[in-house]
Amino acid sequence: MGSITLMHYLVLGALLFCCGLLTMVVKRNAVGILIGVELVLNAANVNLVAFGRYRGAGIDGQAAALFVIVLAAAEAAVAIAIFMNFYRHLTTVDVDRGDLLRG
Amino acid sequence: MSSLELMLLAATVIPLGSFLLLALAGARLGKPLAGWVATAAIAASCVLSGLVVVRWQGMDAAARAAARSAPVPWTVLGDVPLEVGVNLDGLTVAVFFMVTFVSTWIHVFSIGYMAGHSDEIDGRSKFHRFFAFLSLFCFSMLGLVIADSLVLTFVFWELVGLCSYLLIGFYFHKPSASAAAIKAFVVNRVGDMGFILGLGMVFWFLGDLSLAGAARRFAEACGDPGSALRQAGPLGLDMATWLGLLLFCGAVGKSAQFPLHVWLPDAMEGPTPVSALIHAATMVAAGVYLVARIFVLLTPQALLVVAGAGCITLTLGALVAVVQTDIKKVLAYSTISQLGYMMLGMGVGAWIGALFHLLTHAFFKALMFLGSGQVIEGCHHEQDIRRMGGLWRRMPVTCATFLIGVLAIAGAGIPGTSVGLGGFFSKDEILAVAYSRVYGDGTHGARPHGSAAPAAGPWAMTETGHRSALTHAVPGVEHAQASAPLPALLFWVPVIVAYITPFYMMRCWWLTFMGRPRDDHVHAHARESALMVVPLVVLAAGTLVCGLVLFRPLVAEVAPAGLLAPTVDGHELHEVHHALMPIVGGAFVVGFAVAIALYARGLSLAAAIARRLRPLHRLLEHKFYFDELYGLVLVGGTHLLKGLCDLFDRIVVDGIVDALSASTVRLARFSGRDLDERVVDGAVNGVGRTTWELGGAAGSLQTGRIRLYILLAAGGVTAMVWLALAAGG
16 A cells, blocks of 8 residues: 555545535435535545645645635525525425426 | 779679679578679679760770770790780670670569579578579679680680589489580580680690780781691691681580580570570670680681581571470570571671670570560469460560560561661671672672761761771781672571571460460469569660660671671661662561461461471471480490490400409419418428427426436536547547
8 A cells, every 4th residue: 555645635536526416416405415515615625635735836725725615605604595595485495396497 | 904994894703702602601691682682793793884885985986995904914824925804895895784784684583583483402492502603604704705815715614604504403403404404514515625726726826815916916827828827727728717617616515506506405494594694695695706706817718617507507496496385495496596697697797797686686585585484484384385375464564575575586677767676687787798798799898889978877876997996806807808709598598597587486475475375274373473574674675775776886896897898887788788678678577477377376277287297397396306316426426435445444454454463363372372371481480480499498408406407517527528538538
């Protein structure tokens, strides 16, 4: 077993991304989807930090990761506000029921 | 403008005012008042024209010439200036006075006449309309008399024709009246067509539409052998002759000359005062008046045609009048015959005699027509003289005045003296000139009897020396009188008719007023109306005195220069009159005697003769079959032409139109159904449908399921990455 390389982080990021994506696709609960989104964002964070560490970009990767975290927090706030309205209209947070814009 | 001209103008316009008043407010004025308004208007005109006559009589020749002012420019036709003015001369004054005087009394008569007639149509009185039309007629007729240009003459000419139409058809709910009105109008159109063509020739060849100017130019052109007027035209007559003949056509229509005489008898469908005023005294004489005014435009050939037309007309009219049984028809045919005498007079050069006859005829014929109106009115609209008889007891004044008219038209007088009634002088004057033209030496201007001594009595009023100063006549017109002797028929036919005239007039009078009543019902109810008697008496008085004393000198002073002497100089006329005495002097005695002998014992003797002469009687009864002939040839021809046009219309025109429409329908069906619906609509609908279906297909992807979107996005990104890797690898 060698040392931990960039590839490991990337695979971890990809797995994390796939988990998040899978969560988003299979969860009907809006909060579950939000959790999936967090996973996807954090997969991106892993990649950002890993690339920053291994490609010698200084703290750029970490700075971008911090931005994403902040963005994720803001996004979560907005998303939860949307869910509140969603619930108020449909008395549920099942996203499959929110198909009012279907073609 | 001189005061005389202003007076004539005012006298012309007053009836127009009355017409406007009656047309606008006539219904409000009501039954007797509307009539009195019109009567007052024409009476005012009459007084004015009477004053003009009095002043005119008091003026010498120089003053008369000075009283005439220059015409006023009206407009310019092309490069021909059109000027209008009052044609002030003795003839105008005389005819003007005659028209206003006769009109006035006919208006008075009309009020009485219309009072007894139902004049309601659809419950609304047409009384005021009658007088409105009469006023319009008076205006038009007076305008015609004073017009000094051919254009103005034509305008008023048409206006009197219109009034004639309106008044003949006054009882337009009667089919015969409306048919007669249309007939009169259409027949007159035929003549007026010629008139307007003649006007065109005057405009083209002479370039001056005033009477005086046209006469001057005509004389110049005829004096110049190279002028366009001397060119040969159709039928071997030169253009100058055609010009005169075309203008004469108008007179043929209006004055009911052969071959356009057929409308006048039918015009008797109008109210009797209208027959008296328009179709006996004034309008029909307008044709003669026109010929008098254009006399200097008539070449010898044209004058021969005028004389011929007059000769045929006077014969036809007199012969047909012999067998008529409708009192108004007798008078109508006698009018035609007398108009024929006037035309004959014009044609043979008896200019003065013809106009003199016009004026005297107006009086006595108006008198007789009003008399017949009185009879018809009194007998409850009975017009058949066979059912009358013995009316003198019931209508003494009408009987006496009618007799005066009969004596006047028959030319009664004491042979060898100057005592006589209208026709005695005027008709014999025409015959005298005809005699001189046929048997004289033929040189115009000559004085066959050599004497120029002033004659005594009423003949001595003429001042020959001043004539040319007062007229349009100029020395160049002599050609119009050039001088081959005329055919002897032009003298002998009128002489023979002069025997027939007293016969039919006496027959009419005798059957109406004398003998035993033949219809007790008619006789028992006959009565005279006081209002209608007054005009009869006045006109009878006028017939007795006015004609000779007043009119002949007035007319004579205007006569174109270069006429035959006997017509101008009273003394020589007198001698011709004497010379003719054995031939025509006793005509009225013979005619009267034959008529009285035939009808003294009622109708049986005449009926027996009629049976003997059955073909002739039928020919006359059917008025020489002119109506039938025209009906067959003209109306039938028109119908035939109509049929041909109809066929042409149906087959050719309709065929073309139908084919065109069918092909249009076919084209429309092709372009509408095939091209538009299938191609254009198909393209548009196809685009729409495709868009719709694409939208539907794209819309079906939008399931609204967020998880599916994510899956698709992820799948899409995966596919792209995979594709990129595959491409790059």
